[in-house]
Amino acid sequence: MIATESLSKRFPRVTALDRLSLDIGPGVTGLVGANGAGKSTLIKILLGLSPATEGRASVLGLDVATSGAAIREQVGYMPEHDCLPPDVSATEFVVHMARMSGLPPTAARERTADTLRHVGLYEERYRPMGGYSTGMKQRVKLAQALVHDPKLVLLDEPTNGLDPVGRDEMLGLIRRVHTDFGISVLVTSHLLGELERTCDHVVVIDGGTLLRSSSTSDFTQATATLAVEVTDSDVCPDGTSALREALTAAGVTLHAGFEEGLPGAGHILLLEAAGEETYDIVRDAVAELGLGLVRMEQRRHHIAEVFRPDAAAARPDGAARPADNAMEVQAR
Numbered sequence: 001m002i003a004t005e006s007l008s009k010r011f012p013r014v015t016a017l018d019r020l021s022l023d024i025g026p027g028v029t030g031l032v033g034a035n036g037a038g039k040s041t042l043i044k045i046l047l048g049l050s051p052a053t054e055g056r057a058s059v060l061g062l063d064v065a066t067s068g069a070a071i072r073e074q075v076g077y078m079p080e081h082d083c084l085p086p087d088v089s090a091t092e093f094v095v096h097m098a099r100m101s102g103l104p105p106t107a108a109r110e111r112t113a114d115t116l117r118h119v120g121l122y123e124e125r126y127r128p129m130g131g132y133s134t135g136m137k138q139r140v141k142l143a144q145a146l147v148h149d150p151k152l153v154l155l156d157e158p159t160n161g162l163d164p165v166g167r168d169e170m171l172g173l174i175r176r177v178h179t180d181f182g183i184s185v186l187v188t189s190h191l192l193g194e195l196e197r198t199c200d201h202v203v204v205i206d207g208g209t210l211l212r213s214s215s216t217s218d219f220t221q222a223t224a225t226l227a228v229e230v231t232d233s234d235v236c237p238d239g240t241s242a243l244r245e246a247l248t249a250a251g252v253t254l255h256a257g258f259e260e261g262l263p264g265a266g267h268i269l270l271l272e273a274a275g276e277e278t279y280d281i282v283r284d285a286v287a288e289l290g291l292g293l294v295r296m297e298q299r300r301h302h303i304a305e306v307f308r309p310d311a312a313a314a315r316p317d318g319a320a321r322p323a324d325n326a327m328e329v330q331a332r
C-alpha cells in the first residue's frame, strides 16, 4: 500500500524525516511517534502535498513525486487540526467534499448519508458545525475522508482532544473502516498504548527515523507469565504475601515486579508458568490458604512495555533510548 525508500525531509532548521524506509501492507497500521517525530510530514509527502528532499515514496503503486492527484483520488485524508467551516452543516460539507472528489450529485448525497451514519452522526448533521463538540468534529473529519470510497485512508491523530470514551469510540470506528468497508488505514498517534487493540501492524518513528515496524502481535507477544490475584482472609490478612511464600516453597519462580495501573495493583503476583502444572500448584495453594482466587491469567506484553528501559535491555540492540522513555511516559 505504502512504500518509502530513504525518504528525507529537511526544513531549514529541522530534519523532519531522515532516510526513512518503510513498507506498509493492507489492513490497519498505526504510525506512532512523539510530537514532532515526523508523522504529519510523512503523511503530507504521501499525499503528494509536500515534496521530499531526498528518497522515494509510493502509495498504491503510484509515485508521490509525480502522481499526487491520482493518489488523492484513491486515498482519504483526515487532517490533525480543526479545519471545518463553522457556518455549514456536516451534510453540506461532506457533500461538497464528495463533489470535489468527482462524485455526481446524487451519489454524493447518498454516500454522505451513509458515511455520516457510519460515523454516528444523525439529526445533528443538519446543524452548523461551529456548535459541534470535538468528538463530533472528529467524526465529520473521518466521514469526509471516507466519502469517496477510497482504498486507503490516512488519519492524522484522530483521537486528539477526545476523552477516554470518545477515544474508544473513535478507535472502534477506525477498526470498522477496515472490517466493514475493506479500506486500509494508516492512523497516527503519539500514544503507543491506544493502537494496540486497533492496529494489525505498528510502525514507530522517532526524530524522523524508524525505530521499529512489526505486527501488533509481535509487539505484544504472549509471555509465559501468569498474573494471579487473590483476596485476603481472616486467617491470612495478607493473602498475597502468604501465597507468595507458599508458591516459592512449591518451587514456582515469582517475578519481582507488580502490574501497574490495574485494579488491585500491588496485589497481583506475576509468576513464571512452567506448563500446566503451575496452574494446579496455584489453585491448590490458594485453596489450602483459604483465599479467594480473583484472577489467574496469562499476561501479554503491552506495546508500551516494549519501549520501557528494562524491556529495551532485552532487545537485540540492548540500549534504552531516551525517546523510548518519552513515549512510554506519553503512553500511560
Ligand SMILES: Nc1ncnc2c1ncn2[C@@H]1O[C@H](COP(=O)(O)OP(=O)(O)OP(=O)(O)O)[C@@H](O)[C@H]1O
Residues within 6 Å of the ligand: 011, 012, 014, 015, 016, 033, 034, 035, 036, 037, 038, 039, 040, 041, 042, 080, 157, 190
Ligand atoms: N513547514 C515546516 N517548516 C519547518 N519545520 C517544520 C514544518 N513542518 C514540520 N516541521 C518540523 O518537522 C518536525 C516534524 O513535524 P511533524 O508535524 O511531522 O511531527 P508530528 O510527528 O506530526 O508531530 P505532531 O503530532 O506534534 O504534529 C517538527 O520538528 C516540526 O517542527
